[in-house]
Amino acid sequence: MSRPPSPDLPAKESSVYDRSATPGTDTARPGRRRVLAAGAATAAAAALPMGTATAVGRIGPAAAAADDLRPYASYWFPDSLPSGSPGDGVVWRSLRSWTPESDPDLAFNTATVPLASRFAPVAPNTTARSGQARVSALAAFAPTAGNPSQGSATADCYALTHWAYLDELVFWGGSSGEGLILAPNAPVVDAAHRNGVPVLGTVFLPPVAYGGQLRWTRDLVQRGSGGGFPIADKLIQVAKVYGFDGWFINAETDGGDTRLATDMRDFLRHLRDHGEGLRITWYDAMVDSGAVRWQNALNDRNSAFFRASSTMFLNFDWSRSGLVSSGRLAQDLGRGRYELWAGIDVESRGYDTPVNWDAVVPAEAAHTAAYGFYRPEWTWTSLPSGQRTPAAFHTRDDRFWTGASLDPSAPDSGAGGWRAPAVSVADRATVTSLPFATSFNTGHGLRWYEEGEAVSDTAWNHLGLQDRLPGRRWVVRTAGARPTVTFDFADAWRGGSSLLVDGALGAPTTVELHSVRLPLSAATVVELAHRADAGSAAVRVELAVAVREPDTPGGAYDFAYLPAGTLRAGGGWTTATLRIGRRLRGLRAESVRALGVRLTARGGGTVRWRLGALAVHDAAPEAPDAPGALTVTASRPGGATGTAALRLSWGRSSGAIRRYELHQVLPGGGRRFLGGTCGTAFYVPALRRADGERASRLDVRAVDELFTSSPPSSTTFTW
Known part of the structure; x- marks a missing residue:
């Protein structure tokens, strides 16, 4: 299932198809599974997290010698460990011996944002459909080993934002040289859950040629003394404790027998029946004989595994006729055809990948199946080294999900061969309650801003800090030339980015x-933080509010426009407060269905208008309660003179909290942003000593949905 490695990610045990025709066509020769010669995966250099030696079997030399407190995403072998010694920076752990109490990084890896409910607004075009094909994505955000739990000090990352089209995200990884079971890190889960997308961890049993050993498959499905499955119970416990939604099971180690196949089927059934709602996706590899024979369809050889799972990811050499027969069999089994993901491998060519889209999402008939992208992070990894800026990444990622038009109201219907999800799949949204606010923060940036001022000049990434972003990027309606609309990283109101027209x-x-589907009352207020950049023509700004959706897909919202001011270049950030409930009272509406802006430049001038934040609420918020006591739980001198690495923890604040933000209080009263997280523990890689001070004061504040900060909880770190 795994493909050749992407740039800057370590090689993983992988297998690949030889193809002689376009994937997914009836004229393609049956794919010949060809295992590529490759060694064990090399992990990114990583250090052993504090205290893990008691919970592992063996550790690599670099990890054993490391003096590092950084927490990493968790990975394990099912039970027995490989022979020999792990590579540098790798920790070999047994899941069977894992317990929450013995997990030193648990607080850093626990997601806290609940899975949001979603709704499907009327589609912005006539081809996207609700209730039919859905989209899954198998994405590798970092190597298996050495994947930081809470982001890192770089903006060069896969900052996925197109959640509106996704129905499931698989946190892809695993290798025989590192570990076979990979739990997603908290930032990814928190960002996905905020947008209503469930996240699955990965269980990867690699081909023999890539280090796979059949004993690991047997370890996984071993039965306990009472007939249960101990490793299945551990997988359930990990998912519940860490806060994610299920597992993607990929069994590609050949050599099994019917007994092993039966054990695997019962193992899946145990996960499903005892997992209290966990999602289980099975990959089309093992068949009923216990051998690995990729079927590229649902049939009698693999249907037992499908029946025991939630969904099934079909191997990549599917055909039109095979998808039709697969959907028919799924329905005969009392299941749905959209519980089958037709695999589409985009790791090497991204939106230049040839795909027989009409076999999956025909334009003139009901969709045949759902589909799943393998490695859509191509939009990030394929950028040349040194050119992976946030702006360059988002330009490519928008094209991947929306199409070359960059307008989901007029998407390219397969223009150039690529049929972006926006063409076929109706978007979903989660904005249904007040208060709601966004600063258009994408989860990475070149600096960190607070109320328009940079309070850290360090690049960063942490998807858990990502806001709920516009799902349709970008619907622009004008009788003139279309301006460019982007997330911009040169300046921001809060976070790392803003919206630039x-x-x-x-x-x-x-x-x-x-x-949106927001309640509307006489007290409802919308606030805009915006400005006109240097060199911009004066721009008249109006808030666009729709209280009804279009009657049919592809229709335009009937917006009401409320003045928000005329901005001139050099005027700095300004906040417009609009009491929309009072102004829209004559429309007899009880809810808001869409929000936008209308911009007008006298004489058709060129504008550079920046929207830093948008907020909707009824009552002025009270500040959240301060978090519980802030504590330095561990510290070590940093690699640079005058720095220290810290682990911090605090008590949860009461009420609805968006996140926690940490600062260092500087001599003279200024603040330096250290980071943020949705949980109650944080790792600071390099606290900088300021002006020779003997002690540094550290603050943590709770931040609510409207970005209102609590009083701080503070502690002092003595140098």
């Missing part, structure tokens, strides 16, 4: 932002 406005231009 750049171009000549020959006519009033409406940019649709959020599809």
